Structures are given as structure tokens and as C-alpha cells.
Amino acid sequence: MKETGKFQWIVILLVLGSIIACKREGQKPATEEKAAQTLPAEFEVFYEKFHKDTAFQMSHIIFPLEGSPALRDGAPLPDENFRWQKKDWILHKPYDDMGGSFSRSFLAFNDIITENIEDGTGQFTMVRRFAKMDNDWFLIYYKEMGK
Numbered sequence: 001m002k003e004t005g006k007f008q009w010i011v012i013l014l015v016l017g018s019i020i021a022c023k024r025e026g027q028k029p030a031t032e033e034k035a036a037q038t039l040p041a042e043f044e045v046f047y048e049k050f051h052k053d054t055a056f057q058m059s060h061i062i063f064p065l066e067g068s069p070a071l072r073d074g075a076p077l078p079d080e081n082f083r084w085q086k087k088d089w090i091l092h093k094p095y096d097d098m099g100g101s102f103s104r105s106f107l108a109f110n111d112i113i114t115e116n117i118e119d120g121t122g123q124f125t126m127v128r129r130f131a132k133m134d135n136d137w138f139l140i141y142y143k144e145m146g147k
Contacts, residue, residue: 038108043130046137051094058089061139067127070146084142112140123147 039047050057064083071077095104095117107114111132118125129141 039106039113040108043108043113043132043137047130048094050137050139051092054091057091058086060137061086061089063089065139065142067142068144070144072146117145 046060050060061084063086067084068082097103100120102117102119104115104117107116113130115128115130116125117127124145124147125143126145127141127143128139130137131140132138
């Protein structure tokens with residue numbers, strides 16, 4: 001009898017955990033809420049201008065930019081010394097979660113802010129790193145959206 005009682009409690013806890021998890025899915029991810037509270041105000045101003053002003057964006061990227069392109073089916077792995085070049089740069093637009101299909105988080109450490117964007121499955125990700133240098137922010141790393 002005691003084993004049956006333990007099993008029932010385990011099932012009840014699992015069901016309650018599932019219900020709570022389902023209710024939280026519609027909420028804003030905690031990492032985004034936390035990021036909004038911890039990002040420096042001057043970075044937020046920079047970040048908005050970076051996506052609205054193309055000349056500003058280009059002047060706030062350290063080219064050749066470290067990073068990696070997305071892996072393409074049938075294409076060879078990118079060279080480990082790959083660098084994004086100014087002449088090939090595709091301008092970045094403001095973040096769009098595509099109706100909740102993507103999430104974004106920030107990690108601030110000293111004067112470096114890492115932005116991660118990923119789809120709901122976590123298979124497709126994009127990473128950008130921004131650094132504060134000489135009292136201004138710059139994009140210093142970009143991993144293109146891909147697997």
C-alpha cells in the first residue's frame with residue numbers, strides 16, 4: 001500500500017509541474033526580463049541606434065569581424081580563420097521574435113555584452129558580442145543564425 005501512495009504522489013507532482021510549465025510558456029522568458037533590468041542604459045541607446053541608422057551600424061563594427069557564417073547543407077565547414085568583411089556585410093535589423101518563435105537573452109560581463117537569439121527548439125542560434133571601447137559600443141563578434 002505504501003508504494004502505491006508514493007507513486008500517486010509522484011504522478012500528482014508531475015501533473016502539477018506540467019500545468020505550471022504550460023502556464024509559464026506564454027510569459028516573457030526570465031532571461032529577457034532580467035536583461036532589461038541589467039543592461040547599461042547607454043548600451044540600450046546604442047543598441048536601438050545600431051539597428052536604425054545604417055551609417056552608425058557600419059561605423060560601430062570592428063572589421064574584419066570575428067565570427068562564423070551559418071552552416072549550409074552540402075557546404076564545407078567554414079574556415080576557422082573566417083572574418084566578416086565590410087564589403088560583404090548585410091545590415092542587421094531590429095530584433096523580431098517572429099510571433100514567439102524566437103527568444104533573446106543578454107549576458108553582461110564587465111564591458112562585454114553577449115546577445116543570444118534562438119528558435120524554440122534551440123537548434124537555430126545567433127550570437128553577437130558587443131564591447132565598450134573608448135566610451136563607445138562596438139560589435140566585436142557575430143555568429144550568423146544557423147545550426
